[in-house]
Amino acid sequence: MPLLWLFLLVLAIAAGAFVLARARVMAQAGQDRRTLHSLPIYYGSNAAMKSAIPALLVLVLWLLAQPFYVNNAVSDMIPESAIADSSSRGLILAEVRRAADGLDLAVSTGGMTENEARNTRADISDVTARLSDAGAIVTSQITQPVLRAAQQFRVLNSAGYQIMSAVVLLIAAAGALWGFKETKPDFRARNVVEQGVRALLIAAASIAILTTLGIVLSLVFNTIEFFRLYPASDFFFGTSWAPSFSGRGGSSDLGILPLLWGTFYISIVALVVAVPIGLFAAIYLSEYASSRVRAFAKPMLEVLAGIPTIVYGLFALLTVGPLLVQVFGDDGLGWMQAGTAVMTAGLVMGIMLIPFVSSLSDDIINAVPQSMRDGSYGLGATQSETIRQVVIPAALPGIVGAILLAASRAIGETMIVVLGAGAAARLSLNPFDAMTTVTAKIVSQLTGDSDFASPEALVAFALGMTLFVITLGLNVLALYIVRKYREQYE
Amino acid sequence: MTDASMDNVPVKGSLTTVDARTKKRNAAEKRFKAYGLVAIMIGLFFLVVLAVSILRSGLPAFTQAEVRVEFTLTQAQFDEAESQMLKTKAYENFFIAALQSQLEERGLDVSFDPAAIERLLGKTGSTIREYFRENPDQIGTPVTFNLAASSRVDGYFKGRVSRDTVVDSRFLEVTDLDLVDALADAGIIITAFNWNFITGSDSGVDNPGGAGIGVSVIGSFFMMLVVLALSLPIGVAASIYLEEFAPQNWFTDLIEVNISNLAAVPSIVFGILGLAVFIQFMHLPQSAPLVGGLVLTLMTLPTIIISTRASLKSVPPSIREAALGVGASKMQTVFHHVLPLAAPGILTGTIIGLAQALGETAPLLLIGMVGFIARAYPEGVVSGFIDPNSAMPAQIYTWAARADAGFYEKAWGGIIILLIFLLTMNIIAIILRRRFERRW
Secondary structure (H helix, E strand, C coil): CHHHHHHHHHHHHHHHHHHHHHHHHHHHCCCCHHHCCCCHHHHHHHHHHHHHHHHHHHHHHHHHHHHHHHHHHHHHHCCHHHCCCCCCHHHHHHHHHHHHHHHHHHHHHCCCCHHHHHCCCCCHHHHHHHHHHCCCCCCCCCCHHHHHHHHHHHHHHHHHHHHHHHHHHHHHHHHHHHHHHHCCCCCCHHHHHHHHHHHHHHHHHHHHHHHHHHHHHHHHHHHHHHHHHCCHHHHHHCCCEECCCCCCCCCCEECCHHHHHHHHHHHHHHHHHHHHHHHHHHHHHHHHCCHHHHHHHHHHHHHHHHCCHHHHHHHHHHHHHHHHHHHHCCCCCCCCCCCCCHHHHHHHHHHHHHHHHHHHHHHHHHCCCHHHHHHHHHCCCCHHHHHHHHHHHHHHHHHHHHHHHHHHHHHHCCHHHHHHCCCCCCCCCCCCCCCCCHHHHHHHHHCCCCCCCCHHHHHHHHHHHHHHHHHHHHHHHHHHHHHHHHHHHC | CHHHHHHHCCCCCCCCCCCHHHHHHHHHHHHHHHHHHHHHHHHHHHHHHHHHHHHHHHHHHHEEEEEEEEEECCHHHHHHHHHCCCHHHHHHHHHHHHHHHHHHHCCCCCCCCHHHHHHHHCCHHHHHHHHHHHCHHHCCCEEEEEEECCHHHHHHHHCCCCCCCCCCCCCCCHHHHHHHHHHHHCCCEEEEECHHHHHCCCCCCCCHHHCCCHHHHHHHHHHHHHHHHHHHHHHHHHHHHHHHHCCCCHHHHHHHHHHHHHCCCCHHHHHHHHHHHHHHHCCCCCCCHHHHHHHHHHHHHHHHHHHHHHHHHCCCHHHHHHHHHCCCCHHHHHHHHHHHHHHHHHHHHHHHHHHHHHHCCHHHHHCCCCCCCCCCCCCCHHHHHHCCCCCHHHHHHHHHHCCCCHHHHHHHHHHHHHHHHHHHHHHHHHHHHHHHCCCC
């Protein structure tokens, strides 16, 4: 694990700089810390900071940049003629990486010496035989250009790592020296260190922006790639979802409409379950319940929100589904063919959303000023009349916001629909039919697939993009409504 | 004058008697209140149903039907078996003979053939041979073997398989159940605690009996280490900046908007991010707890930041003013005074965020933690982070997606273990809050 060692070495240099700088400033001050501008620890921290942070920053950037450079260099080595019709440059490059891993493995298990692994004139059949002896996965795709590229890949990579280690250590040492040189009793060490810490705090806060940026970029780039292979109009307006699994057959139907319909249908069923129950529970808890009932029932309902979704998924698949089949299946009413259906997933998702609706509505109902209730009582209204005609209308925008948030949750929910809703994409009105959703199809198109060249895999990114835009829109709208409403009574 | 007009007003009855309209209004009031109560009851009812169905379906995963046979192998038998062509077959014959004699000792006369034993217990011969080859000193002394019964027999004891539903197959024939009953009467088949489920690894697709969750617990553990090591410092640093230092400008607003939106992004989108950035772009290993941890870190950060900011906000400004007043710098005020006072709240929020991350499944499906069968424990700390592994929720999903119904029981059992972990974490969080929470 040379990377770990490099990291520890940088930290060791920083620690050394810390001790030396602190000792130096104390010596200069004649062991009298009163003559120093800052506490001695700040002089040490300054040197340590200057040695560790730039070095680690360079390390991270190098690690990110090197694969790019190596990939490009290796990619140029493979002639256009070596790429078969049924393949692509990306697949060949994956093969190159696998071959390079195989060579690494062969060297580390002793099946091959380093020189043999680098020998560019090596016979392909000999090398593949040795690779499979060493336990590496060798496919028929390893050809002479691939092997050459793999060897070059290894050479470039190991050279890159060596240069990187040297550069990083050099920067660490230079930083340590710089910090050490600066260390004088009148140096404003505390201010410098605090500025550094502040920069770190800002960097930490910016990770939220980077994450959003990462999400958007990874979705956008792959979606554009997808639309290059598959027409966007067919994707958005196609009414049939039938991906072919053979690979690049080009015969896949990838229309999003059946998936969107399944998603909305299941979400509507879930909301029909969750909204009345959640809303009435919230009204009872905030307006009627004694404090003892409230102290018991509120956390109990919130337990439902803390249960992982995989549990609900299993509950849908193994408990609710078979139960519904007993009632609505062929032995009962004959509406339902199998346990996985819109109803199964919707019902269970509704249970999951109850606490979501009830907690949010509870907060919002509590925020309605007491004076409005008192006014209503003063006019002779009963409690339920007050709630129906005064409290709820006043809280309505907030409640709508809560329902929108719950809807966005339902649309983005994955495990319940993967396990409970079935896999068939269809446009049907029967809630006892199996249907599938955007999230479930993202999972089924991407699991276990490391090849992102085919439209069948890339479609998942377009689906993800659609999902992201819809949920983001709902969230922004909901937050806007809730905030607007809160301001009204504050 | 007033008297005259009073005559025209219809008499409405006295205040002490309730008229029809009031009755109606009061009934409506009662009904409305009842609706609320019913709604809460429905919610709690679902909770109870969920708990009961988890316990009822999951607890059997912790027990396992075992055949306990005392068996003595003499040196002569050992030599004889080792000299034969079909070595394990020879051991199996010795074992069956021993079983037969034990049954006869107890006065039970059941006839059975070796094929039935194989259906019940799997390949007993190889288990016995391996044991005696590894422990040659045990030859000649009585050894008690606990052999796990096949998943069908196990299901028969747990009520999953019954005489009515069983169909003759190469896995189990109806007549085998007579033998099973006889063995149970003789006390040879017993139900024992299934340690293998807790400590073991995932088995193949056709062996639900041998599946265990232990390895994926370790996978989850390494993932949680990554999440803790990254999300706690980053989350606290980000909250300190936003709460204590950030000026009112567009950049701060941008961060705030991003955090509140990330908190509501569906978890599967984080999976897509992990796949595209960590695996497709950075070429980190697939199925590795390190990648899972990174994805879950990004997912939990908003939760941790929101709760940390709340606890920083609850530290009264007087503390800050006092520290500044005696000459501390802004940075010293925050790190020496505000942060320690907010620590219990931060810790509570972090534990709750970790619990959320522990149960999250969808992003793990996309970074390949599902197709992988976790068969062995990682060899060391580094391998724990970067070697492919499963995680608890991913393992549960894998079992739920398998065709054999024997795995469903394992999936429910896995859920019990997952929920025990979550419950423990939440209880720790509650205790921390109760003990250290300060009201100012």
